[in-house]
Amino acid sequence: MRQISDLLDQSIQVQTQSFVITADNRFVLVCGFWDKSFRVYSTDSGKLTQIVFGHRDVVTCLARSESYIGGDCYILSGSRDAWPCSFVTPRAILTGHDCEITCASVCAELGLVISGCKEGPCLIHSMNGDLLRTLEGPAGCERPRLIQASSEGHCVVYYERGHFCLFSINGKELGLMEVEENVRAILLSRDGQYLLSGGDGGILTVWRVHDLKPLFTYPGCDAGIRSMAMSHDQRCIITGMASGSIVLFYNDFNRWHHEYQTRY
Numbered sequence: 001m002r003q004i005s006d007l008l009d010q011s012i013q014v015q016t017q018s019f020v021i022t023a024d025n026r027f028v029l030v031c032g033f034w035d036k037s038f039r040v041y042s043t044d045s046g047k048l049t050q051i052v053f054g055h056r057d058v059v060t061c062l063a064r065s066e067s068y069i070g071g072d073c074y075i076l077s078g079s080r081d082a083w084p085c086s087f088v089t090p091r092a093i094l095t096g097h098d099c100e101i102t103c104a105s106v107c108a109e110l111g112l113v114i115s116g117c118k119e120g121p122c123l124i125h126s127m128n129g130d131l132l133r134t135l136e137g138p139a140g141c142e143r144p145r146l147i148q149a150s151s152e153g154h155c156v157v158y159y160e161r162g163h164f165c166l167f168s169i170n171g172k173e174l175g176l177m178e179v180e181e182n183v184r185a186i187l188l189s190r191d192g193q194y195l196l197s198g199g200d201g202g203i204l205t206v207w208r209v210h211d212l213k214p215l216f217t218y219p220g221c222d223a224g225i226r227s228m229a230m231s232h233d234q235r236c237i238i239t240g241m242a243s244g245s246i247v248l249f250y251n252d253f254n255r256w257h258h259e260y261q262t263r264y
Contacts, residue, residue, distance in 0.1 A: 009058045010034075012032035014032065015147070016240075018032050018203065019062065023066075028040075029075065031059035031061065032060070035053075035060065036053065036057060039052070055077065056081040057081040059077050060076040061104055062075065062104075063077065064106060065206060066151075076113055076115075078102070078119055081101070082142070083189045092129040094115070095131070098120060099117045099119050099120060102116055102143075103115070103144055105155070106149075107151060108111065110149075111128075112126065113125045114147050116144030118143065122147065133166075134171065137157065141157075141163045142160075144158070144262070145158055145160055146183065146184075146185070148187065148188040148195070149190025151192060152193075154174070154188075156209065158183050163176065163178055164176070164197075181203065182201075183199040184199045184200065184226050185198050185225055186198075187228050187229070188209070193210070194208060197229055198225030199224060200224040202220045203221075224241065225241060226239075235252070
């Protein structure tokens with residue numbers, strides 16, 4: 001067992017986007033430190049290997065691209081200074097928000113960064129820093145908390161009060177749904193066809209993205225889901241629980257794909 005002992009800023013609430021694991025599983029990136037940095041730790045030893053500065057306030061969320069483009073994996077950090085920064089070479093600073101960044105997603109295949117702030121809309125930037133468009137949610141969708149974007153051109157945003165909204169990367173609203181529980185973590189499958197969600201109720205649900213229809217619900221756990229990850233082959237879903245435990249779920253996207261292709 002490895003433990004990160006460095007102290008986070010006391011005002012930070014630890015969430016799923018406070019951590020990012022590199023694609024090779026060698027390092028974990030952590031944000032929320034009082035000195036306005038995010039830090040890189042070895043997963044093997046737990047030792048601090050790098051401290052990265054670039055913001056004028058506490059870093060509130062992290063994201064990374066799911067693929068390597070031109071040999072680079074892109075890391076995105078968002079902060080209370082309202083700047084989402086893309087830490088690549090060269091580094092880009094993306095402007096447009098006017099309050100704390102709460103969530104972000106990087107889609108390197110499409111060259112896009114999608115970010116949301118505490119009291120405002122979501123913005124789509126190019127990875128060069130150009131502001132391309134604003135994602136305006138319908139009434140009641142004003143505080144984005146989680147974002148996932150796919151290489152297929154879909155963006156799923158979870159807002160406070162249980163609202164999910166599906167957008168195209170061109171800014172068109174494609175769907176809206178409301179759930180009863182407080183969702184804490186979401187993931188998209190690699191092909192962008194399926195969405196996983198979990199929250200305070202301890203229930204993991206699989207949704208079909210294009211119509212936001214529930215496909216499967218796993219048996220509920222005895223604690224809330226706080227974070228979520230997927231194995232490289234997508235056969236295993238790993239959830240971090242409010243109780244401090246880790247739960248693994250067997251997953252088979254191929255089964256659902258076959259069933260629903262046949263049925264519809």
